[in-house]
Amino acid sequence: MLTPRWTVHLVLVVAEQPLRYTEIKQRMRMSDGQLHPKLRQLVDLGLADRTEHGVRHVAYGLTRRGTDLLPVLAAIATWADTHLEQAPDPAPETGVFRRARDIEDALVLIAARHATPILWTLAVRGTATAATVAADAMPGHRLSSVYPRLRQLVGDGLAEATDGTFRLSDSGRALAPVYSAMAAWAAGRPLAGAAAHPLRGMPTIQTRLPAPAITTAWRAADLFSHQPPARAFAGAPAGGHRR
Known part of the structure; x- marks a missing residue:
């Protein structure tokens, strides 16, 4: 959408x-x-x-639905301001266009195929192997299919890899308010208190213990009805995201 x-x-x-x-x-x-x-x-x-x-x-x-979307866009913009690296721009944009560009750049990251289910898996489990991520976030896919997705998230700075396991980075964990706002809006519920909802808010306490397979009533497709163009974040350079 x-x-x-x-x-x-x-x-x-x-x-x-x-x-x-x-x-x-x-x-x-x-x-x-x-x-x-x-x-x-x-x-x-x-x-x-x-x-x-x-x-x-x-x-x-x-419409009322469109107006209700504005706090969601504000949450995305706040995350982008903090976690997307500012690239040199020969013709810097200002005002609405700068804000919209930042939001769209952030959306390219989290709307990538399987990005949201994988991030959600890591948020719930804390640390997980590729096999665990594949089972939870990409059921029905071969194990080899999850590695490019994980590498992309690591390259984008949303996840980290250590000794064959994966976890959210600080930037990935900071997406919690964004997903909370998105899920509340998609469900037609007020944004107030969204972070406390057990399904809509990403967990704030991580655990290394095994967790059951993840199920949720909200899907990324509720908000991302089109696949984003592969025009940005195809592989962020070292040092953070570029925009």
């Missing part, structure tokens, strides 16, 4: 007040062929309303 490019930008642009199509086009600097489908998608997803005030006056604003 959020991973297609420009979705977050559009949500933030119309967050303060409904805007006419021409105003959105001016701010987004997109062609009609690009903007029309994106706005239509927001409406279809229930995140925005399209209101016709006249033949040449069509306005777009957030």
